[in-house]
Every structure is written in C-alpha cells, then in structure tokens.
Amino acid sequence: VGQDADSFRSQNPTHALLKPFLQKLKNAYTTTASYLQKKLPLASxxxxxxxxxxxxxxxxxxxxxxxxxxxxxxxxxxxxxxxxxxxxxxxxxxxxxxxxxxxxxxxxxxxxxxxxxxxxxxxxxxxxxxxxxx
Structure with a gap:
C-alpha cells in the first residue's frame, strides 16, 4: 500500500471503505502471486x-x-x-x-x-x- 493509502488507513481505521479495499488488495496480491508462480519459468x-x-x-x-x-x-x-x-x-x-x-x-x-x-x-x-x- 502506498504512503497516502497507509496514512488514510491509520487516520481512519473504521472507515466503511477500508475493509473492502484491503480485501481487494489482498486478493489482487494473491491472484498476482498465483499467476506469476504458474507463468514464470521458476523450474527451468x-x-x-x-x-x-x-x-x-x-x-x-x-x-x-x-x-x-x-x-x-x-x-x-x-x-x-x-x-x-x-x-x-x-x-x-x-x-x-x-x-x-x-x-x-x-x-x-x-x-x-x-x-x-x-x-x-x-x-x-x-x-x-x-x-x-x-
């Protein structure tokens, strides 16, 4: 998470959009990691x-x-x-x-x-x- 988002998160820990945003962020990282593990030639x-x-x-x-x-x-x-x-x-x-x-x-x-x-x-x-x- 960038500096602005991290600052917003620390200043507004109960904001209604925060939890869905963090969940989407986690899903994006997980999806990207899974994709890279499948596509990169790590076992080459x-x-x-x-x-x-x-x-x-x-x-x-x-x-x-x-x-x-x-x-x-x-x-x-x-x-x-x-x-x-x-x-x-x-x-x-x-x-x-x-x-x-x-x-x-x-x-x-x-x-x-x-x-x-x-x-x-x-x-x-x-x-x-x-x-x-x-």
Whole structure:
C-alpha cells in the first residue's frame, strides 16, 4: 500500500471503505502471486543451473552439480574440455576471497577471471552465464 493509502488507513481505521479495499488488495496480491508462480519459468533447468553462479553457494555440493549442468546446457557456446575438473577445483579453492552480502557478483567473479591459467573453461562458462541477462 502506498504512503497516502497507509496514512488514510491509520487516520481512519473504521472507515466503511477500508475493509473492502484491503480485501481487494489482498486478493489482487494473491491472484498476482498465483499467476506469476504458474507463468514464470521458476523450474527451468537453465535458471536453476544459473543460480550456481552465485559465489555465496561456492563450496556446496549442489553448486558443483549445477555448474556441471550449466556446462552441459551451454556446451554449444563454451568449451567443455576439463571443465568438470575446474569446477571441482573452484568449489574447494581456499585462495579465492569470501563473497560478502554487499559484494557485487560480477566484481567477485573478476577475481576468478584473473586466474585464466587455472580456470579457462570455467571462466568462459561464467562469462556466458552472466551475459545472458544483459
């Protein structure tokens, strides 16, 4: 609810139009949420695999699984030679900086991109994955 409506609601808590308005608002939010859950591709294998590009997931077994899935899904765009070894190495690399809540994903991946000799295929995969949304 916007500021004006919230102000009206707090100043007129018993107004006759308030209860029906709030009920319609609740129904609108519920209907919209249901529609979005049905229509958005939230279960898309590609979107699920792209979620592994979140550096905060590094170290989790599912992150490695999803990065491998992403490499398979994008195999027509990126080299897949040795990528599985690079993914395992990346997942346990203690020399990479920790990803903080306020860190930028693209800037964090820049640390990995500086290690071209260590992660050449993974770097190509990540660049491809991150550029999908641009």
């Amino acid at each position: 294998p590609t979107l699920i695999a792209l979620s592994a590009l979140d550096p905060s997931l590094r170290g989790h077994s599912q992150a490695a699984v999803q990065l491998k899935t992403l490499s398979r899904l994008l195999s027509h765009l990126v080299p897949t030679e040795n990528i599985h070894l690079e993914i395992v190495r990346y997942n346990v690399d203690v020399s990479l900086p920790r990803f903080g809540d306020r860190d930028c994903v693209v800037e964090w991946w820049g640390h990995v991109f500086q290690r071209k000799d260590k992660y050449p295929a993974l770097i190509s995969l990540v660049k491809c994955g991150l550029s999908i949304f641009h």
